[in-house]
Amino acid sequence: MNSKRNQFIVGVFVLLGFSIAIVTVVWLGFTSYFKKGQYAVAYFDESVQGLDKDSPVKYRGVSIGKVYRIGVAPDANLIEVIMQVETGIEHIDEVCAQLKSVGITGIMFIELDRKTPQDVLLTPKLTFEPPYPLVITRPSDIRKFMTAMEDILKQASDLNVARISTQIQNVLTEMETVLRDADVKGISRGLQTTLDRIEKLVDPKHVDKTLTTIEDAVNRVGALADTANRAASKIDGLIASQTPAIANAVTNLREAIVEIRGIAESGNTLVKNTDNRLNTLQRQLTDTLQVLETTADHLQQLSATLADQPSLLIRGTPPQERELPR
Secondary structure (H helix, E strand, C coil): CHHHHHHHHHHHHHHHHHHHHHHHHHHHHHHHHCCCCEEEEEEECCCCCCCCCCCEEEECCEEEEEEEEEEECCCCCCEEEEEEECCCCCCHHHEEEEEEECCCCCCEEEEEEECCHHHHHHCCCCCCCCCCCEEEECCCHHHHHHHHHHHHHHHHHHCCHHHHHHHHHHHHHHHHHHHHHHCHHHHHHHHHHHHHHHHHHCCHHHHHHHHHHHHHHHHHHHHHHHHHHHHHHHHHHHHHHCCHHHHHHHHHHHHHHHHHHHHHHHHHHHHHHHHHHHHHHHHHHHHHHHHHHHHHHHHHHHHHHHHHCCCHHHHCCCCCCCCCCC
């Protein structure tokens, strides 16, 4: 009796286990069947190393699906990636897919974003009909970097480095020849000699007297110009009814007055420029006199020291004091 009851209990547990397994399988199947979402396909013209099945599909950082399958496209050139987008995007044809990496781990995922006209130009061209709604792709950041490096290396290889180096060498040789022929040191010595002569010839008293004379001459010329201008005005009133010859003479007289005024202004400019240069020379002479005065003081000190201790000329140091015997 106990044996039959045990067999009955075991049978009930077996049936219950089979029922639970069947219900689980059916529930999982219906869950995936009624699961919301859509499939889309993207084709990449680059390596998808690090991208696996069930890798995340994100829209601006928000996970909205996963990778359903990865394979080779029918043209045996592109990589076909079928994505299962669960939620978040209604019009899948308005987005663009790009491969992104997670830090330095090498793990890849697919990032979706709104497409631009530039993305339409960069996406690979298909020669077959895709099985699901197509999502255009853009090159990954790594692909862009590698393409830019290839372009730089190509441009560098196209440069004629040997020719450029030869041209630079020729330019440097010509510059060296020009500098050697210019005799820069000789020109510098000539300028220094000329400045020394100018300093010797310039006498401050004579220059001040010359400036005073020039200023007086300029003032006289200005007064003469004013007098001539007044005379021209009077003559202009008198010759209103005279012949054209007199009118031409008056015109010439006015032109002469204008020239006299120009000469006066030139004289004033010359006086100002000469004054500035004399001020500079005076400062330089003052500095030189200060240096000479300092040198004279040093010589006077040296003379006093030698007069007090003549042995410095032979020994170079003052004599040592001798100790007196106790």
